[in-house]
Amino acid sequence: MLEIQHLTKIYEDGTLAVDDVSFTVPDGEFMVVIGLSGSGKSTLLRCINRLIDPTDGEIIWNGVDLAKLEGEDLRKARRKIGMVFQHFNLVERSNVLTNILTGRLGYNKTWPTLIHRFPKEDRDKAWEVLRRMDIEDQALKAARELSGGQQQRVGISRALMQDPELMLADEPVASLDPVLAHSILQHLEMLNKEDGLTIMCSLHYLDLVQRYSTSVIGLRDGKLVYQGTKKDIANMSDEEFKQIYGEDAERIGGSLEGNLDEKGGLA
Amino acid sequence: MKIRRKPAYQEKVFKPGLVPPVVSAILSAIIPGLGQALSRMVRRGVVLFFSFATIVGLMIWRFQLAAPRDTGVVDIVKKAFHLDPIMILISVLFILLYLANIYDAYKVAVNSRKTEPRKPFLVFVALILVFFFIGWQIGKIDVYALVTQFDDAIPALSRVLWPWERAITYPEEEWEGTALMETPCTDPPPALNTPAEEGPYLIVDPACGEPTTQEENEAGESIVYPGTELHVLGYGFLPDEVVELWWRDPAGSKFRQRQDGDIITVIPDENGEFEIDIVWPYRIIPPSYREGISEWELQGRQITAIGEWEFSEELILAIEKMIETIFIGMMATFFGIIMALPVSFLAARNLMSANVFTLGIYYLVRGVLNIIRSIEPLIWAVLAVIIVGLGPWAGILALTIHSVAALGKLYSEAIESIDNGPIEAVQATGANWFQIVMYAVVPQVIPPFVSFTIYRWDVNIRMSTVIGMVGGGGIGYLLVQWIRNLDYRAAGIAVWFIAVTVAILDYVSAEIRERFT
Numbered sequence: 001m002l003e004i005q006h007l008t009k010i011y012e013d014g015t016l017a018v019d020d021v022s023f024t025v026p027d028g029e030f031m032v033v034i035g036l037s038g039s040g041k042s043t044l045l046r047c048i049n050r051l052i053d054p055t056d057g058e059i060i061w062n063g064v065d066l067a068k069l070e071g072e073d074l075r076k077a078r079r080k081i082g083m084v085f086q087h088f089n090l091v092e093r094s095n096v097l098t099n100i101l102t103g104r105l106g107y108n109k110t111w112p113t114l115i116h117r118f119p120k121e122d123r124d125k126a127w128e129v130l131r132r133m134d135i136e137d138q139a140l141k142a143a144r145e146l147s148g149g150q151q152q153r154v155g156i157s158r159a160l161m162q163d164p165e166l167m168l169a170d171e172p173v174a175s176l177d178p179v180l181a182h183s184i185l186q187h188l189e190m191l192n193k194e195d196g197l198t199i200m201c202s203l204h205y206l207d208l209v210q211r212y213s214t215s216v217i218g219l220r221d222g223k224l225v226y227q228g229t230k231k232d233i234a235n236m237s238d239e240e241f242k243q244i245y246g247e248d249a250e251r252i253g254g255s256l257e258g259n260l261d262e263k264g265g266l267a
Numbered sequence: 268m269k270i271r272r273k274p275a276y277q278e279k280v281f282k283p284g285l286v287p288p289v290v291s292a293i294l295s296a297i298i299p300g301l302g303q304a305l306s307r308m309v310r311r312g313v314v315l316f317f318s319f320a321t322i323v324g325l326m327i328w329r330f331q332l333a334a335p336r337d338t339g340v341v342d343i344v345k346k347a348f349h350l351d352p353i354m355i356l357i358s359v360l361f362i363l364l365y366l367a368n369i370y371d372a373y374k375v376a377v378n379s380r381k382t383e384p385r386k387p388f389l390v391f392v393a394l395i396l397v398f399f400f401i402g403w404q405i406g407k408i409d410v411y412a413l414v415t416q417f418d419d420a421i422p423a424l425s426r427v428l429w430p431w432e433r434a435i436t437y438p439e440e441e442w443e444g445t446a447l448m449e450t451p452c453t454d455p456p457p458a459l460n461t462p463a464e465e466g467p468y469l470i471v472d473p474a475c476g477e478p479t480t481q482e483e484n485e486a487g488e489s490i491v492y493p494g495t496e497l498h499v500l501g502y503g504f505l506p507d508e509v510v511e512l513w514w515r516d517p518a519g520s521k522f523r524q525r526q527d528g529d530i531i532t533v534i535p536d537e538n539g540e541f542e543i544d545i546v547w548p549y550r551i552i553p554p555s556y557r558e559g560i561s562e563w564e565l566q567g568r569q570i571t572a573i574g575e576w577e578f579s580e581e582l583i584l585a586i587e588k589m590i591e592t593i594f595i596g597m598m599a600t601f602f603g604i605i606m607a608l609p610v611s612f613l614a615a616r617n618l619m620s621a622n623v624f625t626l627g628i629y630y631l632v633r634g635v636l637n638i639i640r641s642i643e644p645l646i647w648a649v650l651a652v653i654i655v656g657l658g659p660w661a662g663i664l665a666l667t668i669h670s671v672a673a674l675g676k677l678y679s680e681a682i683e684s685i686d687n688g689p690i691e692a693v694q695a696t697g698a699n700w701f702q703i704v705m706y707a708v709v710p711q712v713i714p715p716f717v718s719f720t721i722y723r724w725d726v727n728i729r730m731s732t733v734i735g736m737v738g739g740g741g742i743g744y745l746l747v748q749w750i751r752n753l754d755y756r757a758a759g760i761a762v763w764f765i766a767v768t769v770a771i772l773d774y775v776s777a778e779i780r781e782r783f784t
Contacts, residue, residue, distance in 0.1 A: 051694060078695060081695070082696075085692060091706065098706075102696055110702060158692070
């Protein structure tokens with residue numbers, strides 16, 4: 001269980017990005033964070049694994065306050081939290097296998113990894129994950145040679161290598177077209193349902209939120225302005241949606257379900 | 268993150284100028300640019316003012332230089348116009364510029380009430396033209412000399428362009444016949460030279476006499492008393508090969524026989540014999556050799572090629588020095604890389620902006636690198652020669668210093684431009700600092716590092732070809748030496764080697780860099 005209490009982040013230039021946010025994520029949840037660009041979604045997610053240090057508040061995960069961890073303890077905690085990024089954040093010149101193996105860095109001694117030596121079980125695990133993500137045949141290509149959808153699956157694979165208990169996904173489909181978006185989210189849903197992985201994912205499109213989330217929080221100007229279950233969001237009216245997204249928002253995207261093959265892959 | 272909204276776009280409001288158009292024009296006539304500045308085009312006014320100040324300063328200098336002995340403005344201008352007609356053109360253009368400036372001040376003031384600012388086209392063209400012709404005058408550009416004197420340079424240039432006759436030599440043998448001479452004559456005179464048993468010999472008649480002497484009379488004119496006329500017979504020489512006539516004076520120094528200023532040579536007939544009349548030449552002899560009877564020797568020399576061709580000394584030297592040159596560039600690049608790597612991390616802003624202290628180091632390192640880089644390798648070579656003396660080590664030092672600065676800057680810029688995303692992602696997996704650097708930073712900086720390094724290697728070898736000119740070793744030293752000796756063929760060999768090496772290198776370096784981008 002992840003418990004966020006009074007989380008606040010003020011950047012050095014004085015920007016208030018997250019403003020006293022509190023909420024709880026039960027284990028096994030597919031929680032979606034919605035809100036406009038700049039509403040604090042990314043900051044919130046990055047505070048959880050401490051890529052950004054929060055200014056104030058607590059992040060209690062399995063009884064430990066992540067906000068107070070430093071050094072070795074922080075790195076150990078990070079190992080159990082996977083993260084997927086909007087722009088994939090792969091090392092483009094390295095091959096897919098190397099990219100995925102970086103997910104095991106936290107579990108290995110420093111010196112062997114510096115000369116790219118990983119234990120056999122890690123390598124076996126990498127191939128297994130690649131098979132599961134359906135990109136086995138891309139393993140030895142440089143990451144930059146892959147399509148966007150494939151790159152994001154590499155990103156997910158890298159996070160999976162960490163044996164995560166929590167997966168943070170920062171706009172994982174914002175750089176992809178709608179068909180691929182569904183494919184990626186179906187992969188995340190599969191991990192959520194099959195492995196019981198807790199997922200916190202920020203999304204832009206209401207139809208994707210309605211389709212995949214089991215609970216939703218909404219941020220606006222860094223404040224928590226909405227909290228609801230899957231049922232709530234299914235019944236969400238345009239007015240409520242506009243409250244979160246502001247007046248400019250529209251319902252974007254159409255139904256693409258059913259156009260996908262069984263595995264959800266089109267690549 | 269919060270998005271800060273920009274204020275709504277506002278259309279720029281053009282306020283009217285401070286002075287009416289006529290006043291603006293008059294002000295610009297007194298101080299160029301003032302009218303424009305007061306019509307709210309301050310930058311244009313400042314540029315114009317400093318341009319005029321520069322031009323007037325340059326013109327005063329060049330006019331005085333053109334007419335150095337005259338005083339008074341009118342005299343100087345007249346003389347300068349007379350001696351250097353391009354001054355007339357410059358003056359006309361200057362007046363045109365001045366008028367354009369006044370006109371521009373007027374129009375700017377008129378237009379300052381409208382929204383569209385006036386483009387200073389006429390002033391700009393006039394300004395460029397004035398600077399162009401002042402530059403022409405200062406640079407002493409002389410197309411006439413280039414065209415008319417080109418013919419005279421063709422023999423030298425053609426030797427540089429096609430130097431390969433000098434690339435091979437034939438081993439030579441000297442064939443020498445001599446005769447001893449005495450001065451002054453004794454009684455009885457010495458016997459004539461007897462035929463040698465082997466090889467060539469000379470018989471000179473008489474075998475004694477007086478060299479040419481020279482004296483200065485009271486009026487300071489030098490009077491020449493010609494020496495004894497000598498009848499020289501040569502035997503046993505190689506037929507149809509040039510014989511040079513040389514003297515060895517009593518002090519042992521050798522010099523060639525001249526007649527009326529020209530060097531004398533003879534060509535023997537088919538029997539290897541020749542006959543020539545010469546005058547015993549003038550020679551300054553140290554007093555200690557003048558006492559008693561002194562002995563001179565007349566020599567007839569033939570130089571003939573024997574045996575197969577071989578590579579000339581110059582060609583071998585050029586090859587050796589070219590290899591040295593390439594290694595100077597290579598070693599400098601090695602040292603440059605080794606030192607630039609750590610320095611570049613200190614000069615990368617994204618790594619050094621953690622706190623004031625590291626930022627201070629960043630600015631210090633950046634500053635030092637910029638200063639070092641702004642001094643040319645040739646100047647560093649001159650300084651290095653002072654410390655370690657002439658030779659390749661000085662060249663390596665000079666190029667290393669410059670390479671560290673240049674590579675340090677390029678590397679640090681590569682580090683600054685890496686994508687933060689992978690770093691963030693690897694950090695999120697729980698990796699430590701070393702792992703982050705190895706997996707997220709290194710893969711990103713390797714391609715630019717390789718590319719910059721190859722480029723630098725290329726630059727260093729090109730620089731090392733000239734660094735020898737100031738004593739830094741390598742082929743540049745030979746080139747300068749040969750050019751100074753007017754040995755254009757040998758210089759041509761060096762030029763060819765440099766050109767070919769640089770061309771090959773250019774190609775190779777471009778190929779390698781292509782693979783890494």
